[in-house]
Amino acid sequence: MIKYVLNYYDGLGDDGICLEHGKEEFVVQEALKRSSTDQGEYTYRLEKWEVVTGSVYKQLYGQTRFFQDGKEITSDIANALLSVVMD
DSSP, rough: OEEEEEEEOOOOSEEEEEEESSSSHHHHHHHHHHHHHSOOOEEEEEEEEOTTTSSOOOOEEEEEEEEETEOOHHHHHHHHHHHHHHH
């Protein structure tokens, strides 16, 4: 079973899980909504997990998306990292 987990963090130690759901688009819409109403206080991270039924075992797929100020910023982060590496 695939589960999408939405985490929040502020860079100062305030972080946690705010939503878990089976549909990615539902979690994306929630991330956009939350990030547009929190006055830029938090960055939201969406993670894709596989949960093995009947077990506490979970595996992170490594597919992570980031949201802030009502928009997805995943490509902004990737571009910033690439520009640092390329310089």
